[in-house]
Amino acid sequence: MTLPAVLDDHALRRYRELLDAEDAAFDELEHACEDGDRDHFELDFAAWQRALAAKLDFLQRLGISLPEPARAG
Template sequence: MSEPFIDDHLLVRYRELLDAEDQAFSEMEHDFEEGDAQRFALDREAWLAAIRHRVSFLDACGLVRLDVVVS
């Protein structure tokens, strides 16, 4: 298997995905601190979706195997 190709585009996109994940986590954290259980549940799903999106991107780039991360 060949080494994955890492370029500026990949790094910029990965940073965007990390920032989206961080933002979603911050929203969830704020909901927790405020005691807003309904909003927490929604933002938790957004955070988990952001994680799945980031890991799927890494899988598509050949940097991680999704089946290994999920198991």
């Protein structure tokens, strides 16, 4: 992973917001899964994916690149 030269307070605050949004979306997804609520699960899964994508897009715009994950062979 490479890091940009400067991570300022604004960037860290925004990243925290994105982490919190992802965490909240995942909590909803987890509840739907535990409750066996397929309709809400589908909606919550999509919301979690959007939150995760927003976080990863933000990191990319900051210049933080993540290595490709290892793939099962």
